[in-house]
Amino acid sequence: MSLTLTRQDRPELQKALDEIVDSGFAGAQLRVHDEQGEWAGSAGVRKLGESARPAVDGRFRIGSTTKTFTATVVLQLVAEGRFGLDSPVDDLLPRFGLDRRITVRMLLQHTSGLFSHTGEYYEDGTIAPGIPWQGQEYVDNQFHTYCPEELVRLALSKPARFEPGADWSYSNTNYVLAKLLIEEVTGRPLAEEMRRLILRPLGMSGTVLPGTSPEIPEPHAHGYYRYEDAGEVKLVDVTRFNVSWISAAGDMISTTEDLHTFISALMSGKLLPGMLLAEMRTPHPKLGYGLGLFVEETDGGGTVLHHNGGFFGWGALMYSTPDGSRTLTASLTTGDAELDFAATAAAFQNAQQRLLKEVFRADRPKTADQARP
Numbered sequence: 001m002s003l004t005l006t007r008q009d010r011p012e013l014q015k016a017l018d019e020i021v022d023s024g025f026a027g028a029q030l031r032v033h034d035e036q037g038e039w040a041g042s043a044g045v046r047k048l049g050e051s052a053r054p055a056v057d058g059r060f061r062i063g064s065t066t067k068t069f070t071a072t073v074v075l076q077l078v079a080e081g082r083f084g085l086d087s088p089v090d091d092l093l094p095r096f097g098l099d100r101r102i103t104v105r106m107l108l109q110h111t112s113g114l115f116s117h118t119g120e121y122y123e124d125g126t127i128a129p130g131i132p133w134q135g136q137e138y139v140d141n142q143f144h145t146y147c148p149e150e151l152v153r154l155a156l157s158k159p160a161r162f163e164p165g166a167d168w169s170y171s172n173t174n175y176v177l178a179k180l181l182i183e184e185v186t187g188r189p190l191a192e193e194m195r196r197l198i199l200r201p202l203g204m205s206g207t208v209l210p211g212t213s214p215e216i217p218e219p220h221a222h223g224y225y226r227y228e229d230a231g232e233v234k235l236v237d238v239t240r241f242n243v244s245w246i247s248a249a250g251d252m253i254s255t256t257e258d259l260h261t262f263i264s265a266l267m268s269g270k271l272l273p274g275m276l277l278a279e280m281r282t283p284h285p286k287l288g289y290g291l292g293l294f295v296e297e298t299d300g301g302g303t304v305l306h307h308n309g310g311f312f313g314w315g316a317l318m319y320s321t322p323d324g325s326r327t328l329t330a331s332l333t334t335g336d337a338e339l340d341f342a343a344t345a346a347a348f349q350n351a352q353q354r355l356l357k358e359v360f361r362a363d364r365p366k367t368a369d370q371a372r373p
Helices: 011-022 061-080 104-109 135-140 150-156 172-186 190-202 256-267 276-279 341-359
Strands: 027-035 037-044 224-231 232-237 294-297 302-308 309-311 314-320 327-334
Touching: 011 027, 011 037, 011 341, 027 256, 027 341, 037 190, 061 104, 061 172, 061 190, 061 276, 061 309, 104 172, 135 232, 150 172, 172 190, 172 327, 190 256, 190 302, 224 327, 256 314, 256 327, 314 341, 327 341
Parallel strands: none
Antiparallel strands: 027 037, 027 327, 224 232, 294 302, 302 314, 309 314, 314 327
């Protein structure tokens, strides 16, 4: 059992957390496991207008960190012989009429070319919208339920970004299809398979797949979305939110302890056979994305594996060394700071860099996670 350290034992970590909150976040939680033991702390406030800090064991929305969980379940089913990594997805999900060149591997690595149902950003600066994802329209849909099939069909109604396998582009649609593939092959909901293969074996009692429920179990901090509508600045509490709009690409709720348990077990080979773990950790040349996680060399010569996540109100960090012996897991919540989308993304990236330098004693990875949903 690791030694649990106090704020006084690791003042540099508490200082980093305090500085992150000072940069514009409402609250932050951090958990570090390394050769010094286990350290957990928090900074800022649980809720605007109150003075209490976020609970160090609080639950939070993990956004796209969900993708690593979803990819792991897919790979576990590959290990069970249900299908192959290079099986055509159309054979497993024939109802969508997908391009038969799209394989399971391409979904997990974002090389399918499929349009992202949350919208696309092109090199020339143009945006192709998908479902509502910002402003008043986003808020008005706070409790709307989206069906996974609806999200996929929206994406398929848009032009593909490229031929299957020809390039790399981060698309949330890939992971909605991964969810549907899991459910089609097993005949069970993804939540049930996640509990069977990951949550129960690892004792991850703080992790939830909410489905269409807007609730988040206590204890938890509150996240806020600040935006402008018709010239008026508004602030909305987005703690309760139906996250079916992102589905298995980003809908899970967890804790820093559970994220540590998961990434440490995954990296140390407890969840996947060695061959499939090696496949998962083989990065695509563009942005270093493996199968459901980023594989990055730091400027200091080390390697970290990670998948961060976030959407308005919430951010999550999950980092590990290749052997799972050193991990960093964190949650960030946004408040009423005057940060637009670009400024919030920049603050999120700066927070990553600050924590990585403290925990991994290295500069941040040469490339960064996507800073959008």
